[in-house]
Amino acid sequence: MNNSIIYALDFDGVICDSAVETAITGWKCAGQIWDDMPGPVPPQSLIDQFRRVRPIIETGYEAILAMRLLHLGETTDAIYSDYAGKTQALMQDAQMTVNDLKKLFGETRDAWIDSALAEWVDMNPLFSGIGDKLRRLGQQGIWYIITTKQERFVKQILKANQVDLPDAHIFGLDRNMSKQEVLKGLLEKHPQQPIHFVEDRLPTLLNVQKNDELASVKLIFALWGYNTDEDKTVAAQNPFNSRLLDDFLI
Numbered sequence: 001m002n003n004s005i006i007y008a009l010d011f012d013g014v015i016c017d018s019a020v021e022t023a024i025t026g027w028k029c030a031g032q033i034w035d036d037m038p039g040p041v042p043p044q045s046l047i048d049q050f051r052r053v054r055p056i057i058e059t060g061y062e063a064i065l066a067m068r069l070l071h072l073g074e075t076t077d078a079i080y081s082d083y084a085g086k087t088q089a090l091m092q093d094a095q096m097t098v099n100d101l102k103k104l105f106g107e108t109r110d111a112w113i114d115s116a117l118a119e120w121v122d123m124n125p126l127f128s129g130i131g132d133k134l135r136r137l138g139q140q141g142i143w144y145i146i147t148t149k150q151e152r153f154v155k156q157i158l159k160a161n162q163v164d165l166p167d168a169h170i171f172g173l174d175r176n177m178s179k180q181e182v183l184k185g186l187l188e189k190h191p192q193q194p195i196h197f198v199e200d201r202l203p204t205l206l207n208v209q210k211n212d213e214l215a216s217v218k219l220i221f222a223l224w225g226y227n228t229d230e231d232k233t234v235a236a237q238n239p240f241n242s243r244l245l246d247d248f249l250i
Helices: 019-033 043-058 062-071 077-081 084-093 097-117 119-120 130-140 151-160 177-190 204-212 229-236 245-249
Strands: 006-009 141-146 195-199 218-222 242-243
Touching: 006 151, 006 177, 019 043, 019 062, 019 097, 043 062, 043 077, 062 077, 062 084, 062 097, 077 084, 097 119, 119 151, 130 141, 130 245, 141 177, 141 204, 177 195, 177 204, 177 229, 204 229, 218 245, 229 242
Parallel strands: 006 141, 006 195, 195 218, 218 242
Antiparallel strands: none
8 A cells, every 4th residue: 555645735935936026927917007107127125025925915916916005105014904905995996806817917927938938937946955855756756736826837937947747736726726625636536645735824724724624634834935923923833744944855
């Protein structure tokens, strides 16, 4: 009986440090919605602020709204204090739906890739040592990616880093499935094997933890990803395995 561990990994914040590219793509999109956005690239100060806001973002398109808020002078504390209200107000102001923003975000990324693939890849580096870790996982057994990123972008970044993973093992935004639904499917597909879910977003892990159907999934909190000091404190009070990057790479 094969009882080797199956890893299910989030992508942004676990495998890929995509914050800079996400900020720039969000800025480019915002410039297509609001005429007063200056220039094609945000100032470094706003990219730095975006990194501090990044833990609250669940799906890439939200970077459009986050960059708009930062341009309008909202502080990171103010954004955290009323994120839902502020982003909803922006969408109403622009008369755009979530699907509109997702479409714009994907198309803007596609245009960047088409015009400057190497530059785009450079803006999406893997965390140090992760490429080698993934290649070892591929040699030792089975692993999956569960992400809110569109699958074509994941594939581009893996390919650029010589990481092979079957398309069927990438569960992205295109599937319209929650991470919990994907994990349930993996448990059904691999009933005899332990599944370890590696995620940097605390709310996602807390929601998985509440799901009795997923009680057998081991939850690993990626401390190197997009989470706050407060997240780390809360995680330490829960039965997660909080891991530093160096520990995960072993």
